Each structure stands twice: as C-alpha cells, then as structure tokens.
Amino acid sequence: IPYEDVQLSATQLIQCAANVLTAVNGPLQQRTTILDLDYSRATTFPADYDTDLESAWSNPNLFADGNDFSWETIERNRNIYYQKQLANQIINQMNEIIALLSSSLNIHLNIGQQSIIDTSQVFMSLESKSIESLSNKLSQQMVNVQIQLPENLNLNLSNNSKISIRTMVTPLAPFGNTTTQSNINLSTCVSFSILGENENEISVQTDLNRPIEIIIPRDSNLIIPSMILQNVTSMNSTPHNQLFNFQYINITSTLPISVHLEIQPLNSSLAYLFIYKFDQVPQLNSSIKQIDGSQLFCPSGLTNESIYHYFLDNQQTFGHQSLIFGLRELNSTEMSDVCSNSSITYLPITNERFNFTSNYQLRIYTSGCYYIDNNNQWKSEGLIVGPLTNHNQTQCFSTHLTSFAGGFVVLPEPVNWSYVFAHADFNRNKTIYLTVICVSLMYIILTIYARYKDKKDLEKLGVTPLPDNHQSDEYVYEIIVFTG
Incomplete structure (x- = not known):
C-alpha cells in the first residue's frame, strides 16, 4: 500500500477516533451538555430490570450521594456511571487504534523520517530514529507542547537499535476511571512514547535530578477571572x-x-x-x-x-x-x-x-501534574509542577513517559x-457571642443530665445474689429483673 494512502487513512481514522473520545468525555468534564434524548435513553429502565439481579440498576447504592437517594440524584449519577464506562471503553479502543496506525505508518519510515497528522481535533507525530540520537538532549515542540528529555537517557538498547518516537495531543483530557478530583477539564492531553523495533513501548525511567520536562497547554478559549x-x-x-x-x-x-x-x-x-x-x-x-x-x-x-x-x-x-x-x-x-x-x-x-x-x-490559582495509568486512573507519583506554569500552560517534571494532563482551578x-x-470584639458581635454561649451552656447541661441518667441505668442492670434459705439445697437459679 502506498505511503500516501496509509497517511490519508490514518488521518481520517485518528481524527474520527479523537472526535468520539472528546465527545464522550465532554459531559464528564462538564465541558458540554447532555442532550435530553440521550439523557432519557440513559435513564430508561432496561427490559430485564426485575430479573437480572447483577444489573447495576438493582443496586441504588451505586448512584446515591451518601444518604441522598432522591430520584433526581439517582438518575443523574446513573447517567454518569454509564458515561464513565463508555468513556473507558473508548479510551481502550483508542489506544488499540493508535497502536495499529503506528505500526502501519512505521513500515514506511526510514531512520530520520517523520510522519505528522495535524488537524484541529488531534495532533500525532511518529518519527523514526536511531538510539544514538537520544544521546543528546531531545526536544520536541508542536502545537504549544514541548517535551524535553534529559541528556544521556539510558534505554538499555544496543547503539544500532531503531526506535520510534510517538507524540500525540488531544484537545481534552479524558475523565478517567477515578473518583478523585483532578480538575483537568481545561487541559489538553499530551502522550509521549518511545517504541522499539517490535512496536512495543519502551519503559523510560529517570529521576528528579534529571527529569523529563513537559509543557502542557490549556484550552485556548479559557477565560481567567479578574483579580x-x-x-x-x-x-x-x-x-x-x-x-x-x-x-x-x-x-x-x-x-x-x-x-x-x-x-x-x-x-x-x-x-x-x-x-x-x-x-x-x-x-x-x-x-x-x-x-x-x-x-x-x-x-x-x-x-x-x-x-x-x-x-x-x-x-x-x-x-x-x-x-x-x-x-x-x-x-x-x-x-x-x-x-x-x-x-x-x-x-x-x-x-x-x-x-x-x-x-x-x-x-x-492552583495547578497540578497528573498521568493516567493502565486502569485509567489519574495519578501524580513522580511528577512535579514547574515554575513556568501560568494561565495558559502547566510545566511538569516527570520521571517517566505516558499520557499527561495539567490541573487548573482559580x-x-x-x-x-x-x-x-x-472585628472579633464583643461589642461588635453581641448576638453571635450570646448565641454561642447559650448553645454551649445548653450542651453542658444536657451532657450532665444524660450522664446522670446513664449512671441510673447502670444501677438497674446490676445482678444481686440472694442467700439460700436452706443450706442443703443443691440447685442454683439466676433471675435478672430489669425495670425501665
């Protein structure tokens, strides 16, 4: 198959997959609204609701907020529950598509050549290099993204080995399969991988003395609140x-x-x-x-x-x-x-x-550097936020390579x-002070009264042994009497 045909097919496939990934994560990241028809379909009772005991619909605890079992809360959280499942499924399918496209494109690339897919929905770069080219510091810059590797990066490969460097940027970070608040809904997602000759990802580990620097841009339409x-x-x-x-x-x-x-x-x-x-x-x-x-x-x-x-x-x-x-x-x-x-x-x-x-x-404002693991959980181990972080970007220092996103909250x-x-003096806050004093006194009085009643209850629970009126009797009976 000619390279031009592979490049055209890869562009259309990755663009379509990126659109689906952004669309399914938009409602979860509170960046897009849910259509009424979609919401209605997601909250409609399934046909096997009363027979499938293992169905999530049979367990309202999955959709409640603590003790809030109201119908509105259950409907809202049920929709989020299934939306997250669908999003995680699409993330896994997206990773499979990326791996297949990388393998197809890499066949046509010689050492020193590069294939770039650059659309408004996704950016993907695949470059073939020799291992010797990584002996010097490597800097990749694209669409406001910068990735800088440390010098003398050791990959445990022979000097004549061929590697592929894959960089991918999507406009919205996936929500992931996490319950922790990461505040990444304004961040792009930056993925950087080094592939071996067999198309497997090579594990890259360094330390914070020689970290990998990543610049992650935020949404260009972000409006910063005034001071x-x-x-x-x-x-x-x-x-x-x-x-x-x-x-x-x-x-x-x-x-x-x-x-x-x-x-x-x-x-x-x-x-x-x-x-x-x-x-x-x-x-x-x-x-x-x-x-x-x-x-x-x-x-x-x-x-x-x-x-x-x-x-x-x-x-x-x-x-x-x-x-x-x-x-x-x-x-x-x-x-x-x-x-x-x-x-x-x-x-x-x-x-x-x-x-x-x-x-x-x-x-x-606060920021954060996070990566998504194999379970689609956002983690922060081995990441430090850098001083170049501002309204438009997050600077991260990492000890490993994967998919990254930056948190941001004003x-x-x-x-x-x-x-x-x-303004804490008594004359300015008479009502507040008197209210606190009265409530405190009532609490102390009730505590003393409750303790007194508890002691009385303990006395009623006591067991009193009675002397036997006949010393020759050999049978023993135990009677416990409680009066409330």
Missing part, C-alpha cells in the same frame, strides 16, 4: 495589633496541587514583605519567627503586567490542608534598605502594626483573617 480588590487601606482606621494582613486558603486535595499567588499593587512603586505557614497562622516579629517561607516583593521584581508572583510546588503543599499568608507594606526606610541592595538576605522585622498606603489586587477570594481578628 479581586483587597481594600486594606480601610483597616488602617480600625483598632488592631496585627503586623500583617493575613489571609487563609483551603488547599485540601486528594491529588497534590501547586499554589500560585498573583499580587498587583495599585501603586507599583511600593514594596511588600510576604510570609506564609501551612496549617497555622505565621508569626514574625523581633521575638518570634514561626514561618515556612517568606519573600520580599520589590518594584524591580514586577512583571510587565505589574504583578508580583509567588509559587509553591506540589511537593511543598503535599500533606497540608490550609495555607495562611500575610502581607505587609514596607515603609520608605525599609524599602530603601532591602530593595536597593540585592545582596541583603535578612528580613525587615518590626513590631508595629501594618499600615497600607494603597490597595492591591489578588488572584490565587480559587475564590480567601478569608481575610486580619479583618476577622480586627
């Missing part, structure tokens, strides 16, 4: 003793995430001191230093958009539930001392309450703890 104004100057007139303006964000996640903070001062000539601590309120003064990290924000570090950036990767946030950070505006003396001399490493510490002369805007406005502390 949130922080009216910190209004707190200058409020009585408080806070040294920093503290804010709290919840970073609880089943899969590791990175945290990205963007601070845009309305006055770009100001400098700030930024501190943070996981799971606790950070403290920094002349006598206490309880922080997990800090950063000086000087005007020289502003981006072209006049934004200060701070980044915490997924290794730093792993195992933590919350992040509390504080920001303080530096006065002119502190700014002159620490911002004019880049060699200064100490922090400007003060015991005076904060005083902001200008407001700033804030935006916080967080809501964080809780302003400085405002909470400044």
Whole structure:
C-alpha cells in the first residue's frame, strides 16, 4: 500500500477516533451538555430490570450521594456511571487504534523520517530514529507542547537499535476511571512514547535530578477571572495589633496541587514583605519567627503586567490542608534598605502594626501534574509542577513517559483573617457571642443530665445474689429483673 494512502487513512481514522473520545468525555468534564434524548435513553429502565439481579440498576447504592437517594440524584449519577464506562471503553479502543496506525505508518519510515497528522481535533507525530540520537538532549515542540528529555537517557538498547518516537495531543483530557478530583477539564492531553523495533513501548525511567520536562497547554478559549480588590487601606482606621494582613486558603486535595499567588499593587512603586505557614497562622516579629517561607516583593521584581508572583510546588503543599499568608507594606526606610541592595538576605522585622498606603489586587490559582495509568486512573507519583506554569500552560517534571494532563482551578477570594481578628470584639458581635454561649451552656447541661441518667441505668442492670434459705439445697437459679 502506498505511503500516501496509509497517511490519508490514518488521518481520517485518528481524527474520527479523537472526535468520539472528546465527545464522550465532554459531559464528564462538564465541558458540554447532555442532550435530553440521550439523557432519557440513559435513564430508561432496561427490559430485564426485575430479573437480572447483577444489573447495576438493582443496586441504588451505586448512584446515591451518601444518604441522598432522591430520584433526581439517582438518575443523574446513573447517567454518569454509564458515561464513565463508555468513556473507558473508548479510551481502550483508542489506544488499540493508535497502536495499529503506528505500526502501519512505521513500515514506511526510514531512520530520520517523520510522519505528522495535524488537524484541529488531534495532533500525532511518529518519527523514526536511531538510539544514538537520544544521546543528546531531545526536544520536541508542536502545537504549544514541548517535551524535553534529559541528556544521556539510558534505554538499555544496543547503539544500532531503531526506535520510534510517538507524540500525540488531544484537545481534552479524558475523565478517567477515578473518583478523585483532578480538575483537568481545561487541559489538553499530551502522550509521549518511545517504541522499539517490535512496536512495543519502551519503559523510560529517570529521576528528579534529571527529569523529563513537559509543557502542557490549556484550552485556548479559557477565560481567567479578574483579580479581586483587597481594600486594606480601610483597616488602617480600625483598632488592631496585627503586623500583617493575613489571609487563609483551603488547599485540601486528594491529588497534590501547586499554589500560585498573583499580587498587583495599585501603586507599583511600593514594596511588600510576604510570609506564609501551612496549617497555622505565621508569626514574625523581633521575638518570634514561626514561618515556612517568606519573600520580599520589590518594584524591580514586577512583571510587565505589574504583578508580583509567588509559587509553591506540589511537593511543598503535599500533606497540608490550609495555607495562611500575610502581607505587609514596607515603609520608605525599609524599602530603601532591602530593595536597593540585592545582596541583603535578612528580613525587615518590626513590631508595629501594618499600615497600607494603597490597595492591591489578588488572584490565587492552583495547578497540578497528573498521568493516567493502565486502569485509567489519574495519578501524580513522580511528577512535579514547574515554575513556568501560568494561565495558559502547566510545566511538569516527570520521571517517566505516558499520557499527561495539567490541573487548573482559580480559587475564590480567601478569608481575610486580619479583618476577622480586627472585628472579633464583643461589642461588635453581641448576638453571635450570646448565641454561642447559650448553645454551649445548653450542651453542658444536657451532657450532665444524660450522664446522670446513664449512671441510673447502670444501677438497674446490676445482678444481686440472694442467700439460700436452706443450706442443703443443691440447685442454683439466676433471675435478672430489669425495670425501665
């Protein structure tokens, strides 16, 4: 078969398969809506509902949300249940099609040649190389995707071996067979494989000292929410003793995430001191230093958009539930001392309450690097989010090759703890304090009463032995009496 015919057939087949894969994952990723007719067909009772005891329809626990067994919940989750089954089936069929097309195209490729399928639905590249070409760092760039291998990658193959490098990009990452929240519905899916002469995938393992770098783009139509104004100057007139303006964000996640903070001062000539601590309120003064990290924000570090950036990767946030950070505006003396001399490493510490002369805007988002395993589960082992991650892409450092996607979520406005502390006095919150006190007293009284009743019940359960009126009797009887 001529190569041109194979290329044309492969393009149409992979394009059709990619369309089906995107369509079946669209509703699961909440990127497309479900048609009423499809929803009706998915929730219609099967003909063997009352005879097939092993049918999923016979087990409402599969479709309930905890204790919510309402009909609407069961219908919605039943549709998702079967949609996930269909999506996983199509993923497996898609992998089979890719393997067959790779084998057919690879027959016509000599060492150094490349076959590219580039459509709006899918990008696929298959390149034939010698093992010697991997001795130098290999960089693949296509459709905003970049994959960079480390130097001296060892594949345990002879120097004259022929390999094939397959790269594939689909516009929407598959939902997978996972119950964990990965937030990959705005990510493309990037697959990178190295094939041997027998068309089998070669396992590639490296370490985080020499990682594989992958740049994963997001949906080009993504609209980023605007930054949130922080009216910190209004707190200058409020009585408080806070040294920093503290804010709290919840970073609880089943899969590791990175945290990205963007601070845009309305006055770009100001400098700030930024501190943070996981799971606790950070403290920094002349006598206490309880922080997990800090950063000086000087005007020289502003981006072209006049934004200060701070980044915490997924290794730093792993195992933590919350992040509390504080920001303080530096006065002119502190700014002159620490911002004019880049060699200064100490922090400007003060015991005076904060005083902001200008407001700033804030935006916080999280990202993540994930791969899909053989069971269609999204995992994060061996992946680190890189500092080049932004609104448009996720930079991942990996120790292995497979299919990757990047998570992305813009967080809501964080809780302003400085405002909470400044307005927590009794006179401002009489109703709240009295309600809490009354409820607490009622709880204590009920607890004491319940304990008293429990002790009475235990007394009633006791067994009292009675002396025998005839010493010669040999029979023993046991009678237990309980009065409620």
